[in-house]
Each structure stands twice: as C-alpha cells, then as structure tokens.
Amino acid sequence: MSSNTRKHRRAQCQCLATCTNPPLENSSFCKQHLRFCPRKSPLTGYEPNYDPIIYNNTRKIRESHNCFAYAFNHMDVPSDEKCSEISCSIPFHQPGRASGYPKWSKVKGKRCPDLIARLKGDVKGLRMTNFTSKCPGKTSKIALVADEDQDYHFYRQDSNGMWSHKPGATKVTNLDADGRPIYDPSLASRKYNKSGLNYDKFCSFLCAPKDKKLKFKRGGKHSSYRKHSSYRKHSTKKRRQHTRKLKHN
C-alpha cells in the first residue's frame, strides 16, 4: 500500500494529515482547527464559483456531465435528440479519449499514472502540484482520485476556497462521502458504502487551465444505462444500478 492510499476508515480533520482529533459534526475540522487552519491551498483568482444549480437543475445538463467535465468547468450541452428532459442516452466525457487513448473497456482498471497521462494528452499545460502550492495564473486547482478497480473521480477548488464535485450523473455537491464540507480532498472521506465505490488512491492535485476552451470527447456506455433506482441493502442488482449512477464511465 503506497503512502498516498487513504488508510483512515473514520472521518478525519482535514486541516492536517497529522491531526488525530475527531472532526466536528458537519464540519471539515476538529474543534482546534475550526477557528483557524494554518495549512491552505492558495487561490489564483481563476477558480470557478460554486454554483451547483447550473449543473443540477436540468436533467439535460445533469445527466450529460460527469466529475471530469465538472472539474474542468467544461459545459457541453448535448442536442435534444441525444439528451433531453425526457430521456438521456449520451455517454460522458472521458479522460484521454480526445487524445486517442483506448476506451476504458479495453483497459484493465483505472490507475493514477494512466489517468494523468490521459489528462496531459487532453489538456495542454496541465501540471501536477500539491495542496499548499499556488497554481500559476489563468489556472486553478483540481484533484484526481481513483478506485483503481472500478472508477476515477475528480474534485475542483471553487472561488470560496472549498472543493466541490459531481458524482456521475448525480448532482453537484460540496460534501464528501461522510457529508462533510471538503477543505482538502486528499483528507476528505471518499468511501461510498452504498455503491461500494472507494476512491482510496489520491493521484494528484493538478493546475488546470481556465483561459482556453478544452476539447473533451465523450465515450463509453450511455448515461441512461445508469438507472435511477435507490439502493437497497443486500441487493446486488440495486447496488450495481446505484454504482452505475455514480460511476463516470
């Protein structure tokens, strides 16, 4: 198990990796760090605003954009034929498809080095960074994580300094898997018990350009394949359906 694999089972204070105080309910922080956290991810001024309504309110947008598109603030409104309020059957954008990487169905697992190579292929000028470094001008910080057997996931830093994400075809949220606001996605909870998705690998923080129109390509299964059914305990079928809804491919 490498050092970037999250071993913590319980929610932890997101101020410092070394903080062992329990986080307060509905908070990113423990009591000590609630008032002040010395460790920060500096803003560049190019961060998008946290405005979930844009992605959440219509089925057409909500079901045609996944975490990848959302993290890069990429809006690609499909035609009514492919995705409307009544039915949506368009696949999501996938990292590496625009730069000619193989479909996920041809690759075993979703691993950080492969994901990062794909992103660098798709997005010129993308570079790796860490939580405390400031990204260069005209870029803002995003984060890539992986459940290497099943799925990848992205977060983005918004202009309020906090982080948000869009799990698959579901709504944009600023909460982690434990329902806590995300101050640092590398310390946030990323284990979803209902779907069985566990994004335990933290791949990297990245500086994503915000001054150019990106070219992403859609691919894979139709999003209508992800059924909107609620998960019931001990039902493999329901669990699979729920996973499909949350997964990004």
Ligand SMILES: [Zn+2]
């Ligand atoms: Zn703390």
